[in-house]
Amino acid sequence: MATKNVIADLVKGEKLNGDNYDVWHKKDEIHAERTRAQGALDQGDGRAPTEAQPLRDHTAYQKWNQKDRSARYTLLSSLQNDLIGQYDELPTCKALWEQLKFTFGGTSTTRLRSLVIKFEEYTKDPKHTMSEHLRVMSNMIGKLRDAGHALIDE
Incomplete structure (x- = not known):
C-alpha cells in the first residue's frame, strides 16, 4: 500500500522534462530510498544467472529482478510522456538511471x-x-x- 502512495506522489509531482533534472533527480532519489528501490539503481547490470550457479543465486536474481522492474516503472512514470518512449527500451533501472544522468545531468x-x-x-x-x-x-x-x-x- 505504501509503495502505491509513493508512486502516486511521484507521478503527480514534477516530471522530468529536460530542464529540471537537478530537482527531479533529488526527488527521485528520495522516493527510491523510501521504497527501498535504491538497490536497483546501484547494483550491477542485471544479467540472469547461468545454469552453473546455485539455486540461491537464481532466487536472489528473481528478487533483484522484481525490485528492478518496480524501480524502473517508477522512474519511467516520473518522466514527461514524450521522454518515456526514448528510455523505455533500456534493459535495467540502473541503465535507465545512468542514461538520464548522462543526458540531463550536466550543466551546459x-x-x-x-x-x-x-x-x-x-x-x-x-x-x-x-x-x-x-x-x-x-x-x-x-x-x-x-x-x-x-x-x-x-
Whole structure:
C-alpha cells in the first residue's frame, strides 16, 4: 500500500522534462530510498544467472529482478510522456538511471549563464515576505552551487 502512495506522489509531482533534472533527480532519489528501490539503481547490470550457479543465486536474481522492474516503472512514470518512449527500451533501472544522468545531468554553459543572470538581476517581489525572498535567493544559490559555480563577493 505504501509503495502505491509513493508512486502516486511521484507521478503527480514534477516530471522530468529536460530542464529540471537537478530537482527531479533529488526527488527521485528520495522516493527510491523510501521504497527501498535504491538497490536497483546501484547494483550491477542485471544479467540472469547461468545454469552453473546455485539455486540461491537464481532466487536472489528473481528478487533483484522484481525490485528492478518496480524501480524502473517508477522512474519511467516520473518522466514527461514524450521522454518515456526514448528510455523505455533500456534493459535495467540502473541503465535507465545512468542514461538520464548522462543526458540531463550536466550543466551546459548556456544554462549556467542563465542561472547567473537570473541571480544577478533578481529583486525582491513586493508581494513576498522577507522569508520568501531569502528562500528564493537560497534556492538560486543552491542551483548555482550544484552547477559548479562559486559565488564571490564583488
